[in-house]
Structures are given as C-alpha cells and as structure tokens.
Amino acid sequence: MKIAVLPGDGIGTEIVAEAVKVLQVLDLPLEMEQAPVGGAAYELHGHPLPEGTLNLAKSADAILFGAVGDWKYDKLDRPLRPEQAILGLRKHLGLFANFRPAICYEQLVGASSLKPELVAGLDILIIRELTGDIYFGQPRGRRTAVDGLFPGADEAFDTMRYSRPEIERIAHVAFQAARQRGRKVTSVDKANVLETFQFWKDVVIEVHAQYPDVELQHMYVDNAAMQLVKSPKSFDVVVTGNMFGDILSDEASMLTGSIGMLPSASLNDRKQGLYEPSHGSAPDIAGKGIANPLATILSAAMMLRFSLQAPEAADRIESAVKSVLAAGYRTPDIWSEGTQKVGTREMGDAVVAALMGNGAGKTITTITKS
Numbered sequence: 001m002k003i004a005v006l007p008g009d010g011i012g013t014e015i016v017a018e019a020v021k022v023l024q025v026l027d028l029p030l031e032m033e034q035a036p037v038g039g040a041a042y043e044l045h046g047h048p049l050p051e052g053t054l055n056l057a058k059s060a061d062a063i064l065f066g067a068v069g070d071w072k073y074d075k076l077d078r079p080l081r082p083e084q085a086i087l088g089l090r091k092h093l094g095l096f097a098n099f100r101p102a103i104c105y106e107q108l109v110g111a112s113s114l115k116p117e118l119v120a121g122l123d124i125l126i127i128r129e130l131t132g133d134i135y136f137g138q139p140r141g142r143r144t145a146v147d148g149l150f151p152g153a154d155e156a157f158d159t160m161r162y163s164r165p166e167i168e169r170i171a172h173v174a175f176q177a178a179r180q181r182g183r184k185v186t187s188v189d190k191a192n193v194l195e196t197f198q199f200w201k202d203v204v205i206e207v208h209a210q211y212p213d214v215e216l217q218h219m220y221v222d223n224a225a226m227q228l229v230k231s232p233k234s235f236d237v238v239v240t241g242n243m244f245g246d247i248l249s250d251e252a253s254m255l256t257g258s259i260g261m262l263p264s265a266s267l268n269d270r271k272q273g274l275y276e277p278s279h280g281s282a283p284d285i286a287g288k289g290i291a292n293p294l295a296t297i298l299s300a301a302m303m304l305r306f307s308l309q310a311p312e313a314a315d316r317i318e319s320a321v322k323s324v325l326a327a328g329y330r331t332p333d334i335w336s337e338g339t340q341k342v343g344t345r346e347m348g349d350a351v352v353a354a355l356m357g358n359g360a361g362k363t364i365t366t367i368t369k370s
Ligand SMILES: NC(=O)C1=CN([C@@H]2O[C@H](COP(=O)(O)OP(=O)(O)OC[C@H]3O[C@@H](n4cnc5c(N)ncnc54)[C@H](O)[C@@H]3O)[C@@H](O)[C@H]2O)C=CC1
Pocket: 011, 015, 066, 067, 068, 069, 070, 071, 083, 086, 259, 260, 276, 278, 279, 280, 281, 282, 283, 284, 285, 290, 291, 292, 293, 295, 333
C-alpha cells in the first residue's frame, strides 16, 4: 500500500512527521514516499504542485497531506501561490467528498470555548463538497466595471456555481453516511438569496426521496453558524457547499477544543483519498514545536479506514489518542490546569508509546503549569 506523504509548509512538516512515526509502528506493509508541495515546492521547483508531486499523488493508494501556505507568498501570482497545490490536488484527483468529523473527546470537554454541557458527547460529521462552488467557478478575475454602482471602477468577481451531478453525488454521500450514524442530514444553504443554493436545496430534496429512512432538515448558513454554537449536538450529518463547509468546519473545530483536533478525509468516487488536518500551516506557531499533531494523526487513522482497508489499525490509533488524552498529555492549544503541557514531538511519542502498549502517560508524575 503506497502512501504519498506531502508535508508542505509551516507546521505541515512538524505534524506530518508525527503521523508518519505513528504509521511506522503499526506493522503494516506501508510504502511511504515523500514529495514537496506548496511553498516548499515553489522554492525547489518554481511551482506549488510540480508534476512529480502530482504524479506521485495520482499513483498512490492514499495521500497524507500536512498544510500549505505562508504570508510571504501572498504577493505571488495566484497560480503560483502555495494554496493552489491543495486546490489542484483536490481537482486533479476528483476529491469531491470532504469528511470533517467534529468529535469532542471526553477529556477535552473543558478545553472547548463552549460550556461543557453543550459539547460533552459531541459527535457530528460535516460533509463539505470540495471541488465546486465559488472556489472553482469560472469566470473569475479583475476588470473595469461597465455597469453596477460604479461604472469605470476596478472590480473583482468570482463565480458561484453547482451542476446537478455535483450536488447529487455529495447528497448521496451525506445520506449514506447518515445511515451509518444518527439518520439525520442537515443541508446548509443560502437558498433565500442565492440561485446556486436554491438549486442545491431542490436537488438535495430530490435525492432524499431515495432515503426515506433518513431525516432531512434545511438550514440557512447564517442560522447554521449560530446553531453550531447554540446547540451543536442537535446536528448529526451536515452537508454543504465548498465555501460554507470551509467556514463551518473551522467553527465546529472549536467545539472539539481546538482546530488541532479536527481531522479530514477527502475522497473521490474510487475511494482514493487525501487525508489532512482541517487547519492550515499556522505560520504564527511554525518552527516552535508546539503544534498539535493529533488532527493529522487522526487523519492517518481515517486513511487506514477509508483507503487502506485497515480498520483495526485505525481503531488502534484512535484508542491510542484517547489514552494519551486520558493520561493528561496536552499541546498548548488544548492545555488546561492540571494537565501536562507537551510539544508536538512529545505528543507523537506518547501516541506511539500507547500503540506499542507502553501505557503512555501512566507514568506522568510532573504536571507543568504555565
Ligand atoms: N489545507 C491547507 O493547506 C490550508 C492552508 N491554509 C493556509 O495556512 C496559512 C495560515 O492560515 P490561517 O488562516 O492562519 O489558518 P491556520 O489554520 O493555519 O491557523 C489558524 C489558527 O489556528 C492555530 N492552529 C492551526 N493549526 C494548529 C495546530 N495543529 N495546533 C495548534 N494550533 C493550530 C494557528 O496557530 C492559528 O492561530 C495560510 O497561508 C492559509 O492559506 C489554511 C487552511 C487550510
């Protein structure tokens, strides 16, 4: 089983190193090959997604991705910016279905910015359409306005669009996922304002006819943003477009304690997948050794389950993560009084130790306070 390992930029390299360490102790026949992507690839090859990296990704059974981006590249022409690498991989590989589970682990109930009773036991799944919407719609660009409020002024424009097959396939993914869980789908749209999302809603209703055993609810995105922090446990599966899903999943990460806890799987119709944390390259903490690697480690677990047919190994990783949390290990983003603050590498080591049956954390005797 071949895994393309693409660490990328910023904390990407730090967190992927920990996930690789975890995969290496599983005793599975995994062949891992690394390649540069994002800003790192731009520095080496003058392009954020060089042909060699793309070919490696295409030939692999699964891709483990860190994150791309750095402020220093913000002035580059858009096609050369690091973020184009992840957008390009999603598009080239047809990774239209993005699963972002937001689970609040028992030990992190106090780490969430919400009241404990709102998040205790939280287990929701955001399914984000990943290859369409305003992120990919054409045309887009800059021009001189010929009409509107200020004719003759410079303006910029993007195109929001969804075709029927794009909506149908993501709706099927959501209803099928709901059948494995709480049998409820909330479709999030902005049908009251946008034609694209009235169409989205109409098509989701049509697809729902094939899933009478699943409850379907519709919610406008502004209300969904509010309900996510008012009563997050009222959701089961949330399905939405690319941009709303991007925003709502970052919001949902705070229900789990930190964006450093939110893994993701991006799948195509062949179950080939790219696995990455939901966060970015975090330039503000890059190089400090304090990034939380658990979202990436949990993404590796999703990879084993969805693309590499190794569900037991996935379960083992998830149990190991729970046990290190139970033992009190915390990176700074999830740290609270009475727990042990550790860095990226120590957190990875603790997960490895738990996997190897060393009873990670049972030996913690020092509690660092800061
Ligand atoms: N898939 C990808 O590669 C993504 C790339 N980006 C890129 O990342 C760069 C930074 O973007 P931001 O908006 O700052 O988002 P970000 O997700 O990188 O960071 C937002 C905040 O969360 C913190 N954070 C993120 N991951 C963390 C972790 N594992 N542990 C602890 N704290 C963590 C950061 O320190 C920062 O304060 C930009 O260039 C952006 O375009 C952003 C999102 C996704």
